[in-house]
Structure formats: structure tokens, C-alpha cells
Amino acid sequence: MTDSLFTQPHPADRWRQQSDPVLQLDRINVSFDGFRALTDLSLQIGVGELRCIIGPNGAGKTTLMDVITGKTRPDSGTVLYDQDSDLTRLTPVEIARAGIGRKFQKPTVFEALTVFENLEIALKTDKSVWASLRARLDSAQRDRIDAVLKMLRLGGERSRLAGLLSHGQKQFLEIGMLLVQEPHLLLLDEPAAGMTDAETAWTAELFRDLAGTHSLMVVEHDMGFVETIADHVTVLHQGQVLAEGSLRDVQANEQVIDVYLGR
Numbered sequence: 001m002t003d004s005l006f007t008q009p010h011p012a013d014r015w016r017q018q019s020d021p022v023l024q025l026d027r028i029n030v031s032f033d034g035f036r037a038l039t040d041l042s043l044q045i046g047v048g049e050l051r052c053i054i055g056p057n058g059a060g061k062t063t064l065m066d067v068i069t070g071k072t073r074p075d076s077g078t079v080l081y082d083q084d085s086d087l088t089r090l091t092p093v094e095i096a097r098a099g100i101g102r103k104f105q106k107p108t109v110f111e112a113l114t115v116f117e118n119l120e121i122a123l124k125t126d127k128s129v130w131a132s133l134r135a136r137l138d139s140a141q142r143d144r145i146d147a148v149l150k151m152l153r154l155g156g157e158r159s160r161l162a163g164l165l166s167h168g169q170k171q172f173l174e175i176g177m178l179l180v181q182e183p184h185l186l187l188l189d190e191p192a193a194g195m196t197d198a199e200t201a202w203t204a205e206l207f208r209d210l211a212g213t214h215s216l217m218v219v220e221h222d223m224g225f226v227e228t229i230a231d232h233v234t235v236l237h238q239g240q241v242l243a244e245g246s247l248r249d250v251q252a253n254e255q256v257i258d259v260y261l262g263r
């Protein structure tokens with residue numbers, strides 16, 4: 001894998017073979033009162049990969065993320081993280097501590113606190129909000145917050161109340177709240193929703209920068225955004241993997257065209 005792959009003219013050409021999986025889902029089944037939300041779903045994400053998950057409403061994308069983060073227990077199947085830890089046996093808190101961060105579609109920042117304080121709280125997840133604001137940061141923690149602020153272009157907003165940020169800036173701050181915890185795998189649910197075109201373009205740039213040092217799984221409906229970021233795309237349909245490969249491959253797949261992309 002080389003950086004130059006990211007600069008090729010056709011984003012779909014960036015698909016890379018990954019050898020070491022960070023996450024391996026094997027024959028996952030989830031049903032809700034007899035309704036099968038995921039059926040024998042198997043999926044692998046490589047270390048440093050940026051994977052997009054697409055598919056029609058109700059395909060099982062959220063349920064997939066819920067299984068990975070321990071919110072939903074599958075009826076059967078395994079979810080191996082980092083090759084040996086089965087996430088289906090861990091609690092959501094243990095899974096987060098193991099290095100898996102999730103960002104929901106709607107930003108959930110503390111609006112009455114400053115940008116810096118939001119990052120401070122995220123860094124000290126073992127404490128309550130007020131206890132963490134009272135506890136002192138060591139210099140390494142301060143440096144980590146400063147680096148994340150810079151990376152997210154929020155350096156000038158550090159003392160601003162989070163409630164006064166734009167929608168896009170709140171989204172970036174929430175990504176920052178994950179990054180200060182130094183996750184290995186980031187799960188992002190429709191990160192570009194509600195963003196301006198400029199913010200969307202910058203989010204794509206940010207994700208491409210994060211890939212390599214982080215593994216990313218991005219659920220997204222905006223195909224323009226998928227096109228700018230995806231190495232490798234998985235199409236879910238009715239709780240199963242319908243197709244997988246480069247964006248170009250899945251866009252040419254007749255079944256994917258029928259159930260999702262349209263003719």
C-alpha cells in the first residue's frame with residue numbers, strides 16, 4: 001500500500017487488497033421478534049482500510065454497527081476484533097475501551113461547554129463530566145487535544161461554546177471527541193449528512209488522512225461522497241452482503257442497480 005494510490009484520478013481505483021483484518025464478522029444472525037435483520041452476514045475490514053457500507057433503507061446497516069459496538073447481541077456468529085477478541089462477549093464499554101469509536105448521525109456534543117472542554121471530557125471517559133473538568137490534564141493529554149483541534153481546523157474555536165458552532169463544526173468536534181481517545185476502528189454513520197459542500201469535501205479529505213493510521217467503516221447514502229472516499233464498498237440488502245468490491249465494480253453490478261442505485 002502506498003500513499004500515491006490516494007492521488008490517482010479515479011477514486012474507485014483506490015481499492016486495495018488488505019491482508020490483516022482488524023474486524024472479521026462471521027455468519028452473524030440478528031432477528032427482532034422473528035424478523036431477520038441480519039442473515040449469515042460475513043464481512044472483513046482490513047487494518048487501515050476505509051470501507052463504505054451502502055444499501056437501501058432497512059438493509060441492516062445500523063444493526064451491523066450495533067452488533068460491532070455491543071448494543072445488539074447477535075443470535076449467532078462471531079465478531080473478531082484485532083484477530084483474537086470476540087466482541088460478542090464484551091460489553092459496549094469494554095468494546096469502546098478496546099479502541100472502537102462510533103459516531104452517530106446526529107452530533108451529540110455538550111452545547112453548554114467549550115470546544116476544548118468537550119474534548120477534555122471525551123479524553124477522560126472514566127470520570128463524570130464535572131469530575132473530568134476538575135481533574136487536571138497532563139501535558140501529553142493537552143498536546144493530544146491541541147493536535148486534534150488543529151487536525152479538525154477547530155483551533156480558533158477552542159474557547160467557543162460548542163452550541164455556537166455550525167452543524168458541520170459540531171460534526172467535526174464529535175469526530176475529535178472520538179480521536180482524542182485514540183481509536184483503532186471508527187464507525188461513522190452518515191457523517192456528511194447536513195453538511196455544506198465545502199464541509200463535505202473537507203470531511204472526505206479528513207477521512208482519507210485518517211485511513212492508514214485508523215480503520216474506518218462509513219455508512220453513507222450520498223454516492224458522491226462515497227465516490228470521493230471509498231477504497232472498498234460493501235452493499236447490504238435485506239440483512240445480507242449483496243456485493244462487495246471497488247465502487248466501480250458495485251456500480252456495475254446488475255443486482256445493486258436493481259435494488260439500490262437505480263437505472
Ligand SMILES: Nc1ncnc2c1ncn2[C@@H]1O[C@H](COP(=O)(O)OP(=O)(O)OP(=O)(O)O)[C@@H](O)[C@H]1O
Nearest residue numbers: 032035036037055056057058059060061062063064
Ligand atoms: N429494535 C428493533 N426491533 C424490531 N425491528 C428492528 C429493530 N431494529 C431494526 N429493526 C428492523 O431491522 C431492519 C434493519 O434495520 P436497520 O436500521 O439496521 O437498517 P438500515 O440499513 O440502517 O436502514 P436506514 O438506512 O433506514 O437507517 C429494518 O427492517 C428495521 O425495521
